[in-house]
Amino acid sequence: MGKRVVITGLGVCAPNGINLPLFLSALKKGDSGIRFHQELADLNFACQVAGKPILTNEHINRYFTSLQRKGLAASGLIYGVIAGTDAWKDAGLGIAPKETPFWDAGIIFGTGILGVDKFRESIHLVDAGDTRRLGSTAVLQTMASGISAYLGGILGCGNQVTTNSSACTTGTEGVLMAYERIASGKANKILTGSCSDSGPYVWGGFDAMRILPRRYNDRPVQASRPMSASAAGFVPGSGAGALVLESLESARERGAKIYAEVKGGSINSGGQRAEGSMTAPNSDAVRRCIEEALKASATEKDEVDAINGHLTATAKDPVEIRNWSMALERSGSRFPYVNSFKGLFGHCLAAAGSIECVGSVLQFSEAQLFGNANCDDLHPEIAALVDNSRIPRKTFVYTPKVIAKASFGFGDVNACVIFKAYKD
Secondary structure, rough: OOEEEEEEEEEEOOEEEOHHHHHHHHHHHHOEEEEEEEEHHHHHOOOEEEEEOOHHHHHOOOOOOHHHHOOEEEEEEEEHHHHHHHHHOOOOOEEEEEEEEOOOEEEEEEOOOHHHHHHHHHHHHHOOOOOOHHOOOOOHOOOOHHHHHHHHHHHHEEEEEEOOOOOOOOHHHHHHHHHHHHOOOOOOOEEEEEEEOOOOOHHHHHHHHHHHHHHOOHHHHHHOOOOOOOOOOEEOOOOOEEEEEEHHHHHHHHOOOOOOEEEEEEEEEOOOOOOOOOOOOOHHHHHHHHHHHHHHHOOOOOHHHHOOOOOOOOOOOHHHHHHHHHHHHHEOOOEEEOEHHHHHHHHHHHHHHHHHHHHHHHHHHEEEOOOOOOOOOOOOOHHOOOHHHHHOOOEEEOOOOOOEEEEEEEEOOOEEEEEEOOOO
C-alpha cells in the first residue's frame, strides 16, 4: 500500500479572486469575474466577454523583482508564479538555502501554451531584424516548461520539476501525477497546478469555432451558464491554481494544517473513437475514468456526496450529467450534489482543473458547498435525471465527505480525482 497523500497548501489567481481569501469569498457569495473587454470588441470578436484576473503593477511587484519584470509579458507565467508561491506559503514551507535544494520537494505545473504575447512581440522583432532586443528572458517566457522551471528556481526544489499539458484536463491530471509520485515514495512534497495565458491570441481560435456565447456582451455576468437550458457556449477565461500535495507522514511531522486527503483517481483517453473527437469526449471513456477513479481510491459509488464537474455551459453538459449518473448508478434525489464554478469565472482552459480543484477542496475546510450561477432554467435533460435539490443555486452549510472532481479536455482526454475529508 502506498503512502497517504494530503493537501497542505492552496493558492489561486482567478478572474474572481487573485488570492485565496478573495477567491473563497467570491465562491461563497457567487461573485463573478466575467467582464466585458473592449479589446475584444475592437478586434471584432463575436464574444466580447471573458474571465481574466485583474492585476495591478503594485500586486505584481510583490512577486517579481524589478530585474525579473524587465520584458515580462507572459500572463500565464505571472498567474502561475502568484498561485504557486502563495500555495507554498500557505503550506507553511520556506525557501531552500542557496547552497542546496529541497531534494524531497518537486514541481508539476502545467500549461496549454505559455507566453503568447511574448511570442507576438518576439516575432515582430525578429521580422524587423532586431533580434538583439528580444532580451534574455524570451526563451524562458515562451517555453512550456518555463512555469515549472521558474517556480522550481524561486522555491529551490530538487525533486522532479516538470510541466504537463493535456488541454482542459491539465490541472486535474497534474494533481494525480503529484499524488502518484508521493504515494510511491519518490517525493515528500509536490507543488502542482496549472496556468493559462489570457487575451485575444489565446481566445481567438475558440471565437472562430463559434463555441463562445455571442448574445451576452452587454450582460457579462450572465454569459456563462453551466447546466442551463439557455447555455450558449463557454466563456473563455484564464488564471492559475496551485496545490501543495504532501505525504501524511511529512505533514504530521511538521504539524502542517491539512485541507483534505487525495485518495487517488484515474486518467484515460477515449481515443477519439465512437462519438469522441478532438473536441468532444467519448462517453464510454468518461464513464470508465470515473469508475476507475473510484476503484483506484477504494471509494464506493454511494460514498460520493458531491461532484465538481467539468460542465462548460455547452450542449455537452447534459451528456456529462448522464455519464456521472450511469457511472455512479445514481439519479434523482440519490444523485450527489453537483456544482460547476465556470458560471463565476468561465472556462480557464489549461488552468481550469487546478483552479476548480482549489475551489473543490475549500468546501471541506469551510463545511459548505458552493452554489451554481446562472442555471435557474435547468436543462430539461438534466432535470429529468437529477432532482432539482441536488444542484444548489446558493452556497449552503454542508460537510462533504467525498468529492469527485473531473476534467475532460480537447483531444478526448479525461481525468478524475477523488478528494476525501481528512481523518487522522
